[in-house]
Amino acid sequence: MSFLTLTNIQKSFGTMVAVEDFNLSATKGEFVSFLGPSGCGKTTTLRMIAGFETPTSGTIVLDGGDITYRPPNKRNIGMVFQSYALFPNMTVAQNVGFGLRVRKRPADQIQKRVTELLELIHLPDKANQFPYQLSGGQQQRVALARALAFEPEVLLLDEPLSALDAKIRVSLRQEIRAIQRQLGITTVYVTHDQEEALSLSDRVVVMSRGRVEQIGTPFEIYNFPATRFVASFVGQLNALPATVVDAGSGRLTVGGQEIRVSARIDAPAGSAMSLALRPEMVSLGEGPEGSNRLAGTVADVDFLGAIVRMRIRLADAVIVALDVFNEPTLKLPAVGSSITISFPADGPLVMAPGSEAGSGTSAAA
Amino acid sequence: MSFLTLTNIQKSFGTMVAVEDFNLSATKGEFVSFLGPSGCGKTTTLRMIAGFETPTSGTIVLDGGDITYRPPNKRNIGMVFQSYALFPNMTVAQNVGFGLRVRKRPADQIQKRVTELLELIHLPDKANQFPYQLSGGQQQRVALARALAFEPEVLLLDEPLSALDAKIRVSLRQEIRAIQRQLGITTVYVTHDQEEALSLSDRVVVMSRGRVEQIGTPFEIYNFPATRFVASFVGQLNALPATVVDAGSGRLTVGGQEIRVSARIDAPAGSAMSLALRPEMVSLGEGPEGSNRLAGTVADVDFLGAIVRMRIRLADAVIVALDVFNEPTLKLPAVGSSITISFPADGPLVMAPGSEAGSGTSAAA
């Protein structure tokens, strides 16, 4: 049963179309992320749900009521901002209680609720401090408590972690997820960070240039990207030029060597294709029986910490990147040495050069 | 043969000690990174090499000459800044040629060298543009060319990629590495990003609170951290509480289950230890013969894209995080299900609680 529904939403600023034909229906308690590069329309869409922007056309329905043109202060929606936006003249407790004071709740009830929320965000002893006395991560937790205090129907978060350090970002991300699960509140989360979107969400909406590219679970988005944009924006990707040998049996050549893919190919023999292959799908060595094998030379070994990324050069200047986990006992191949790499037949996605849509694999998802 | 040598460098600002007892000797053509959190003294040390700060004590020797107190404009050192620091009133060509004009080279020679460098950074057609007409990544490439144009003896880079987007950061990182190898210029690179330091450097100097924690190759730093700080700052880490059963044979208990480690243990039976274990060392399932095995329940499954991070709960509320590569065919275990995980005996480092130094493994490096 859909709780928050956006139908045919369009938003133009003058002649510039910021969001085009956006459709989404989220169920109660769902965690949905909008993921995309800056300028893709994700924040504009969030601001339309919050009521700070009005759609040029389309409707927004929340819990059965049309809120498309309702002013933001009549919507009962909690919002968390990238800049925290805590009121500098109020203490932590006053900030958290603001929405309840607006709603004219009795003082003792406000007090109780504020205490409850400060415990939820693990800052019970900061009630009487001012925002500038807190660290960035603490301020954003207070902002989260403030947005939740008046029990909104929907929680909106606009890049809430972008202003924080990497380590705090990861820990606060886990905290947001835990609180959201605990309260079961319907949540929309805007981010340009794919790891955040994949890690937090029940479903991810990938956007580009004002349009929805794909809506799906993190697993679907990553493993079965619907469009070339999704494939390249989410995760690392090898885009390998290939030539069709026999479409029916899935045979292709890459860098002069024949491989087989299980994805369906819609092109006659001899035509050029593009194979999308994630670096972590590729293994060193011959792999299990039935794997595709390619011989090449090591062009580059890049030690990234947990992962070692190697770039293997095939014939025709085709480069395949592959990732392996680092181990202290790992013997890294020398640059320039010959090597065999392998990947399973169901690893690569097939994309016609210039086509927008992915292969049949994504339809199966 | 040491080309750039820093000996017993100390720098205080008033009573605050910014850098303490810093020693480094870099060979000609070496790429050295200073890695650490903000305020660890890495930038101050770089600025002393550049001459913008003067050490309180200690000496800096470059190519046999003592430059400790030489003014920055007499040092022949190229510098790249986080903020690009291109001269806004000059074109790209004038920026790149600045150091040569200071050295009063003839105009045709300057022209030739500028063309050469713009080709090196793949921007030959931007010579007559002004900095504000370029993207951030292009500006930083021009800044690199400008720092290299007058053939300095050392190239210094101060967080050159921090102001750029993630994707450009990775590609420019590779470009910097390629140019540095091609020219064979001795380079010192300051960063707080461990992946940058590991990926770029011949050697990494990890710093914390003004002190050197470890100097070593990226592989040594990551796999054999010398101190607890290095182990936790570089990469993800499980810190598992363990109890010694028998130091001689390396037997310990973790969450009530017995394991064996090959690292040397310097503690009597029954004493508490801390095991440092990288998430990517741990595998799902029983692993090969001789692996350590732990039974637990799945607490959390976090889909990060290329990697899936799981958190397994053992007895006594001990949590072990583990990383596996994502595959479309991967069956992720359900949260709450029982599971067995394994890791090799040489995986964990042993740290006495509160100790600064790592186990014997790091001494072997």
Place this chain on the structure above:
Amino acid sequence: MSRFGAWWAWAIFIIAALYMLVPLVATFQFSLQQNPTGEAYRYIFNDVKFFAGLGYSFLVAVITIVISLLIIVPTAYWVRLKLPRLRPFIEFMTLLPFVVPPIILVFGLIRSYGRPPLAITSLPHGSDVVLIGAYVVLSFPYMYRAVDAGLASLDVRSLTEAAQSMGSGWPRILLRVIFPNLRVAILSGAFLTLAIVVGEFTIASYLAPWSFAPYLSQLGVFKAWSAAAVSIISFMLTWAAMGILILASRGSAGRVQIAGAR
């Protein structure tokens, strides 16, 4: 080089400070010259016209400040929030009082409002109204920049939207969120306006010759020592007010800057 530079910068400050202080000290000496026991000061405090002039100028200043605030605070807030494209236009207007010298402004005002069809100055309190109007224009840049700098340090848009999302309407947003965070900025703008209006001579001498600065000027001709005494008193009041302002802005954790200073 660095040591030399520091020395040189300090030298300039000391010279500049001396340039400001020498007249002050000389004026103080002069005010005591005739009679070291402070006869010049006693004369002032027994002069009805001193209090009348100061009182009038002070009242004009307070009315100017209230009108300025009522116009500027909501305007500056709304421009930051919804009409950022208007900011260059307002900043241009901010420069007008500098480039239109008061001596020219006063002629225009007398011409426009001193004869039909807009003969305001011939009405009772008419010239007071024109004077206050002129001072609102004159103090506009200081007040606007002070308020705008206060708003700039606030992230007005997010604060407004955060309050809206929690159900707050405009009156509450202005009174509970925006205004309390602008207190020091407003105080700073008001104080500057007070100093400017009380000390303004050119326009006052045409439209209100009984006000403080013209009184001081006449006193300078007839009772030079007492004029010096008044100068000293003005200085003291000014510095005291400035001290209070700096203390107030310290109290708010350095979030607000004085008069648009960065």
Place this chain on the structure above:
Amino acid sequence: MSRFGAWWAWAIFIIAALYMLVPLVATFQFSLQQNPTGEAYRYIFNDVKFFAGLGYSFLVAVITIVISLLIIVPTAYWVRLKLPRLRPFIEFMTLLPFVVPPIILVFGLIRSYGRPPLAITSLPHGSDVVLIGAYVVLSFPYMYRAVDAGLASLDVRSLTEAAQSMGSGWPRILLRVIFPNLRVAILSGAFLTLAIVVGEFTIASYLAPWSFAPYLSQLGVFKAWSAAAVSIISFMLTWAAMGILILASRGSAGRVQIAGAR
């Protein structure tokens, strides 16, 4: 609400603009009232004292600007580069000319420099020197803020260090790197100083009654129509200069702001 707010903001601008424009139009009408063919303007251009007064004020303004720049550009640069802790002190000094009204400043100056031991005004050109000194103080905030805003948009420290690392010494850094990037900021500060000095009446009427603003004031008493004509001419010159300034700052890709405006 949004539509209402925009309407209301515009209404305020229109009222404010009218308040500025009505005197201008009225003054222009008045200047043509006696003789519609422009006799008032002709009188001005035949009056030697007009050109003498304007010329004198202009010269004083130019000398003031040169002295201000020589003091302020290196000082502001050095403070940003090496002595950032001094900035609050300088910003405090920046406010002094506002809170010390010119009428008080002029008394102090006359007292201090008009009698022994510092009897500068009795020397030849002595009062010119004191006048210029007063104007350097008076224009300090505008010039300093213009230059400082220019420096703020520059990342002075990295640019200086980049030039140093490439082997450049101080003269080249100042002349080739810092100064060219401050051109518009300096122009803007200089222009404001020019407008302020030429239009300043209070101090000028005591120390140099033959300069432009006192001349205009006398003219207003004896030849009101011509005074109106001069006002109009001043307006035109001012607006033309401001237009040039805005064009110049557009040319530099919006990097530099006018007179410290954000």
